[in-house]
Amino acid sequence: MIQQFQEAKKMIGRAQNILLATHEDPDSDAVGSLLAMKIGLSKIGKKAVVFSATKAPPSLSFLPGVDQIISKVDLADVDLIIGLDYGHHQRLKLNSENLALRNFLTIDHHLVGEHLGFKIIKNNYSSTAEILYELFPYLNIAVDYKIATCLLTGIFSDTGGFRHANTSAQTLKIAGELLLKGAPLQKIAKAENSIYFPNNIKLWLTAFKNLEVDLETGIVFSLVAFDDLANAELEWKGSGIAGLLSSVPEIKFALLCAEKKPGQLECSLRSQKDRGINVAAIARIFGGGGHRLAAGFQSSDRPENIVSAIKKLALNNFASLKKEI
Numbered sequence: 001m002i003q004q005f006q007e008a009k010k011m012i013g014r015a016q017n018i019l020l021a022t023h024e025d026p027d028s029d030a031v032g033s034l035l036a037m038k039i040g041l042s043k044i045g046k047k048a049v050v051f052s053a054t055k056a057p058p059s060l061s062f063l064p065g066v067d068q069i070i071s072k073v074d075l076a077d078v079d080l081i082i083g084l085d086y087g088h089h090q091r092l093k094l095n096s097e098n099l100a101l102r103n104f105l106t107i108d109h110h111l112v113g114e115h116l117g118f119k120i121i122k123n124n125y126s127s128t129a130e131i132l133y134e135l136f137p138y139l140n141i142a143v144d145y146k147i148a149t150c151l152l153t154g155i156f157s158d159t160g161g162f163r164h165a166n167t168s169a170q171t172l173k174i175a176g177e178l179l180l181k182g183a184p185l186q187k188i189a190k191a192e193n194s195i196y197f198p199n200n201i202k203l204w205l206t207a208f209k210n211l212e213v214d215l216e217t218g219i220v221f222s223l224v225a226f227d228d229l230a231n232a233e234l235e236w237k238g239s240g241i242a243g244l245l246s247s248v249p250e251i252k253f254a255l256l257c258a259e260k261k262p263g264q265l266e267c268s269l270r271s272q273k274d275r276g277i278n279v280a281a282i283a284r285i286f287g288g289g290g291h292r293l294a295a296g297f298q299s300s301d302r303p304e305n306i307v308s309a310i311k312k313l314a315l316n317n318f319a320s321l322k323k324e325i
């Protein structure tokens with residue numbers, strides 16, 4: 001890892017115009033990492049533009065520099081792209097035909113996906129923010145209050161408030177150090193929870209209404225149909241629901257499908273550490289990806305077909321995925 005950090009330092013040292021990019025619909029880790037990196041680079045005299053194809057959630061408006069994130073970018077003068085927390089390069093929505101040929105540095109904790117350029121990918125880290133905390137000393141970036149706020153936001157969110165299985169002793173140690181730098185934990189926690197209110201409560205109701213529990217296979221499934229979203233004028237931002245469903249003790253994993261556009265499903269898979277399931281392996285069957293306990297995919301198939309395909313696999317004890325599961 002030290003060698004990788006040194007290579008990152010060299011790449012940044014050579015660059016004049018840096019673009020920091022993350023996935024569309026950026027979550028707290030994506031936004032926190034983007035902004036921490038921008039502030040950090042400015043401290044060492046490097047100019048960087050921050051990009052995400054869609055806006056940061058309003059709950060993150062307290063993060064320093066969030067108003068500087070742009071959603072359209074001209075890559076002509078950019079001589080280094082740093083992709084953060086993005087998983088698959090298509091999620092960056094950077095309209096460039098030869099993106100793969102660009103000078104590109106990837107920093108991510110999503111193992112599954114398609115990354116570009118020189119890659120620092122650590123899936124044993126809770127979040128991209130946690131990786132950045134380790135990287136910054138190599139770049140001579142001192143963590144101040146602003147950077148600490150951004151990084152703790154990313155770590156807090158991706159660990160579900162330090163409750164998920166990806167919370168290591170190191171995660172908590174780093175979080176403690178960020179608190180010592182003045183990161184406002186309570187404010188961050190409040191912002192994270194406010195994502196759920198009030199519209200998401202309506203989404204939860206819909207998801208619970210359509211809940212199906214199959215004890216034979218250990219699958220809990222729910223669907224939020226397009227009509228439900230459209231009638232309640234809701235925007236789909238609901239991966240918290242799948243996590244909640246997966247915590248039912250008798251369940252092996254949860255599948256939640258949301259019909260964001262008519263006929264277009266966005267499906268989340270969640271499991272818990274003690275259930276012996278790798279949901280990323282299931283997501284890959286449908287062209288998606290993710291982590292062992294949190295994965296997802298998109299599909300234009302009918303939800304009942306997806307559920308029955310997964311049930312079939314489960315009844316077969318996931319024999320075809322045995323190596324991965």
Ligand SMILES: [Mn+2]
Pocket residue numbers: 029030085109126127128158
């Ligand atoms: Mn992340």
